[in-house]
Amino acid sequence: DTGVSQDPRHKITKRGQNVTFRCDPISEHNRLYWYRQTLGQGPEFLTYFQNEAQLEKSRLLSDRFSAERPKGSFSTLEIQRTEQGDSAMYLCASSSRTGGGDLREQYFGPGTRLTVT
Amino acid sequence: AQKITQTQPGMFVQEKEAVTLDCTYDTSDQSYGLFWYKQPSSGEMIFLIYQGSYDEQNATEGRYSLNFQKARKSANLVISASQLGDSAMYFCAMREALYNQGGKLIFGQGTELSVKP
Secondary structure, three states: OOOOEEEOOEEEEOOOOOEEEEEEOOOOOOEEEEEEEOOOOOOEEEEEEEOOEEEEEOOOOOOOEEEEOOOOOOEEEEEOOOOHHHOEEEEEEEEOEOOOOOEOOOEEOOOEEEEEO | OOEEEOOOOEEEEEOOOOEEEOOEEEOOOOOEEEEEEEEOOOOOOEEEEEEEOOOOOOOEEOOEEEEEEOOOOEEEEEEOOOOHHHOEEEEEEEEEOOOOOOOOOEEOOOEEEEEEO
């Protein structure tokens, strides 16, 4: 397995346009997370899935944001009517439970850098 | 509220010397995990080391060790024998509720490490 992949790596869009990002997690991982990272800051949690179920959403995830993981494999993050404040790096991560039941490290993809002009 | 604090925005270290990156955390949970990630200029978050709150021994992974002081709520990263390739941003992160729902990571602001030849 080659790790978590994200597509596209870079996206430039005009304000008001819709954008969609894709994340492919490590194949045996049932948990998938989305984070947003702005310049000079640590990543901030947006939402996560266990299999196909979206179990938690941050208050950062406004109504313009929607995420799906239709078959419990890849996930998409859509931003509608983009604003300049949406410019950031969008990171996807995946993880699984250990045999002991606890949640361990999350493995991150390379991110999608969004620029809204 | 959960919080991670990294008080060193930037650090310099001479090649081959050891360096300590500070991290303090705040949580009311008894069960949590602490992580360190490295983010080179390419942007990908690379997992380095993990410490569970119930682990009695400090975690070590190659040149990385985590100095875990539970009473002081600190989880400092020690990098021994620094290499030029260690130059990057380093993030401390925490996850609460190890065995329950959730699993999102809370990140600190990061420390930029520069290794001098």
